[in-house]
Amino acid sequence: MTPHRIALYWAPEESDALHGRASTWLGRDAVSGAALDQPGLPGLDIAEVTADPRSYGLHATLKPPFRLANGYAAARDATAALAARTASFDLPPLAVFDLDGFLALRETAPCPALHAFADACVEAVDDHRAPSTEAEIARRRPERLSAEQRENLTRWGYPYVFGEWRFHVTLSRRLSAEEKAVVMPAVTDYLGDLPGVTRRVSAISLFVQPAPGAPFTIAERLPLRG
Incomplete structure (x- = not known):
């Protein structure tokens, strides 16, 4: 059965303690699909605060979710080919940051290899992305985007790629200043x-x-072998 959408993400390995801890914060394990008991959050409903990132699973976006033009196997093979020619590299230490009102784990030092990796993921499987519908484009509110973001949306189906891309592992919905002081x-x-x-x-x-x-959920981790 062909999935509705696929995405290329970075996610910590299952053996990495960050996988278990941050997945518990979100309330769901993207490997098993199991619901997890979340910690308490004073004065706020943590399930509501984390509802959006929980549905996508613990991750940082490389190639945003897209509907398939040529079936799952073809997109999977293109991803595997990219992984085979890409070398592994070190990710800098992460920390919690406020990213335009959302809380997210972000890198604490520049990492050119990380940006090159994301750029390659956007390009390598784009032939397998079904064109965006008018409704999908409208949901991105193009009237609020910069000229470069609108161009990205038209060409790549997503505004925040290449020069507009920022590594982030989302941990919350957008928060008010008062909520941020708690979360x-x-x-x-x-x-x-x-x-x-x-x-x-x-x-x-x-x-x-x-x-x-x-x-x-995670269907597969394709090893970098370059």
Whole structure:
């Protein structure tokens, strides 16, 4: 059965303690699909605060979710070919940041290899992306985008690629200043020292969404062999 959408993501390995800890914060394991008991959050409903990122699973976007033009196997093979020619590299230590009102893990030092990796993922499988519908484009509110973002949306189906791309592992919905004052120290304390280590980027995580509105899960991790 062809999934509704697929995406190319970075996600920590299952053996990485960050996978278990941050997945528990979100309330779902993207590997097994299992619901996880979340920690408490003073004065706020953590399930509501994390609902959006929970549906996508713990990840950083490389190639945003897209509907398939040529079936799953063809897109999977193109992703595997990219992985085969891409070398692994070190990801800088991560930390919790405020990213335009969302809380996310972001890199603490520049990493040109990371940006080149994301750029390659956007390009390598784009022939397998079905064209965006008018409704999909409208949901991106193109009237609010910059000229470069609108061009990206038209060409690549997503505004935030190439020069507009920023690595981020989303941990919350957009927060008010008052909510951020609660959630930021809570998630920073909950994750502890786990984000702040150097880890190897050694695979492309292929995520799938089986049906519209369904949560994304990891179908396969394709090792980098370049």
